[in-house]
Amino acid sequence: MNTSAASPSVLALSGGIGGAKLALGLTQAMPPESLLIVGNTGDDFEHLGLHVSPDLDTLMYTLSGKADPEKGWGLASESWAFMQALEALGGETWFQLGDGDLATHVERTQRLRAGEHLTEIISDFCRRLGIASRIVPVSDDPVRTIVETPDGDLAFQHYFVRERCQSTVSGFRFQGADAAQPSPFFLEALKAPSLQAVVICPSNPFLSIDPILAVRGVREALQTCRAPVIAVSPLVGGDAVKGPTAKNLRELGHPVSATAVANYYRDFLKGFVVDTRDKATVPEIEKLGLTVEVADTLMTDLESKAALARIVLNFSQRCER
């Protein structure tokens, strides 16, 4: 076990693409070995007999510099011979798995079947990929996001990838979350005297952060955490950079605004970072009792990721006072 990661100074909760951008920024703005990233596993699913962990993999690929910079998910310079051959054999092709990416799923699946825990496997992958920070799944027990629609339930990836979030959502639930044991690294970090900040990355609150919060004991541990919990708004100019955050807010009866996201986290949140394009929301968010920071949150390159991370870290010290 990496002893630095056992007493992290910063804990980041993250989904995939957007969250991974800030996580990468954090590795540039602080000693990376003092960063613990807790990844969402609500998106995990079994596909073609393989255990796929989209958010953990996006985090690993992003932090190791292997991610596809255009798509945000998958590997850069990926090839697709597997998918082409699978199509010729009549296999399911709605979920794209690149040739290199497939190694992650095949190796993870066989190690899981051999009895290893997801935490150990991801930890080993990170070490081999040269990632200095620790990435842990929120739990080694299965947590599966179910999308509730007027026409019935959808498995998360069927909603997210297969039908590109077209269904109207009436709710989300997280199968297994109340029985899942949170990662001990996560709970220990939340109690560690070394902890200086908990950062909720700019991820979809319902699909990326809620599955983490739903795991038994996590919300309570955040509420009682001594270090300030701050969140970065996933909205830029009142809309999501990518993904269905705005659509989900609307469908679930929330205003589509940074304020609504801040309000959603208010039971454990100390500070909130809104994008410069949403600075009109600052007074509303302050009225919720939160300290607010305004910053450019778009993170288009490594420097802007690191810059936002530095702002977030400085802001967290301000929230502590």
Place this chain on the structure above:
Amino acid sequence: MNTSAASPSVLALSGGIGGAKLALGLTQAMPPESLLIVGNTGDDFEHLGLHVSPDLDTLMYTLSGKADPEKGWGLASESWAFMQALEALGGETWFQLGDGDLATHVERTQRLRAGEHLTEIISDFCRRLGIASRIVPVSDDPVRTIVETPDGDLAFQHYFVRERCQSTVSGFRFQGADAAQPSPFFLEALKAPSLQAVVICPSNPFLSIDPILAVRGVREALQTCRAPVIAVSPLVGGDAVKGPTAKNLRELGHPVSATAVANYYRDFLKGFVVDTRDKATVPEIEKLGLTVEVADTLMTDLESKAALARIVLNFSQRCER
């Protein structure tokens, strides 16, 4: 079910590379839909959590024109991003799985886990790959070749691929063979009035053909088959074209000669095809009571494969008389 394949005129028993060459030749020398190929599954194994069937796949790839013409196994123009990524993650890389080839293993494995039989899966793959002949595994039940050595047992692929047949072999056994149910297509074909010949392809007698013969009832069915059973020698100039046939003959106390192979099959064999470079063995083989044909068996291109197949088919008619 393909009704032509249900009443085949020719039944071929085959291992991988060498056998697949003659099987391809047969598809050129006769109506391919009247050819039933029974493939060895003794080489099958679970690797990286995937069910790999090397001989069946070599047959499929060869008959669909997708095989790598240099190596004889795997796909032509294959890419290897999966293996490279697997190596970076610390996975097992001693058994090469190309990116396109992997689709076969992943799709087969998940269909097997879903309860489909290997026969159905291979049949569906063949249909999708445009193969007119029927390829069936000798059995849907597991048959696993175990290599006995003075230092203990080795799983087949550990012997064959990982240590490149370096161990001295004291024997082979075929785990599961005596309990395995032979493919009904195989047994029905052996009894079918339409059957004109059974061809034992030029495959390793111990590693490719014996696992087929070991399946319950197969040897007896060959012994009582009305159609002539003929074999093509896997030796050319007293040596194997590829693989450990000569080494295995020597280790198991047989002379390294076409005669020894013919003798090995003598309880059910009517005719034997020796290579022109081994024609000195003809009198010995005739003394075993077999009809003998001499031909160039090297099969370096499609025309020579078809030419040998035509000789084999004509010869089988001669053996019938």
